[in-house]
Amino acid sequence: MDYELLKDRVAMIAARIQEIGGEVQEVVIGEPALLEKIIQTEEQLGLKLPESFRKVLLEFSGDFSLRWFLPDDMEQPNEFSGIFCGTPHWNLERFPQLEQGKMEWIDNVFPNDKDEYDVVWHNTLAFCEVPNGDYLAFDMNTGNDASIVYLSHDDGEGHGYKIANNFIELLENWSRVAFVGCEDWQWLPFTTSSESGINADGDAAKRFRTWIGLDI
Template sequence: MDYELIKERIETVVSSIQQIGGGVQEVVIEEPVSQEQILQTEEQLGVKLPKSFKKVLQEFSGNFSLRWFLPDNREQPNEFREIFCGTPHWSLELLPQFDEARKAWIDNVFPNPENEYDVVWHNKLAFCEVGNGDYLAFDMNDDMDAPIVYLSHDDGKGHGYKIANNFIELIENWSRLGFVGCEDWQWLPFTTSSISGINPDGEAARRFRTWLGLKI
């Protein structure tokens, strides 16, 4: 993974949003974490972190956050009318907190692993809090390099969708879409099925970059 290229894409996104009058509230790229910090978190969680996630944590950043918002008066094409922001984030420190929240949803709302909807919440590791009760999570059924899936708490269309095959693929593809918002309705226009993942090379992605002025 070319981390300098990812940083350049982040700078391009920030510049493009500011040029159209949008707001950039936060750009955080903290230092990478140590192997010891990862081991401590794995012990606390009781699971091994996916290998591509650990690679990014150790080589790029252990705490990343970007928050941008489109201007209120920005006229949007109908296909992108649900897109209004980008809020990607991950943090090794907050990982246990996010996953405790996922477990609370299981205990209180989605306890039945035999239920088609409930089971999507099981055997996952939440790493990104959407902010509305939903999460981006690793599917820990693959204990080597877990796919990224969406957990919806209220029948969201993207519930159970595979967003990427692993964490590095997620960052590569998501960054080329300007890190559009975490809510499923913001990234669904860039998928073709529940297993396609977000596609940064499709026609919708090209139209989105052109509309937003993103040269990525």
């Protein structure tokens, strides 16, 4: 992946949000993670991190966050009425804490791996906590370079949706829709099915970029 291009996209998104009167609360692109720290985290978790995520941590950043919000009075097309912010983030240091929080949901609410809803939570690795209590997670059933799945705790429409085939694909496509918010209702407009992932070249994504004024 072209990380300089990714940095440019982050800067373009932040600049455009400010141009239209929105608020950019945070832009953090930390240093790449040390291999020793990744190995230590893997030992704590008892598993190996997915290949493309490991690559991004080592080559790009171990601590990333972008927080932007649209102006409150901005008129929105109906199809994008649920989009109000962008909050992508990950932090290698917080992985054990995230996993503990996810496991508490499994133990207390979704313990039945034979249940169609519950099983989506099982054998996953959370990497991003959604403000509403949901998670973006790696589906560890999908091999060494795990796909990204949405874990909803309250019957969200996006529960179990595959958002991307791997982490690098997620960054590529999510960044091209301005890293819209992690809540499922914010990225669902850019999917066509539970398996499609975010389609950054689809008609909805093109209309969104035109509406918000981004050429990425």
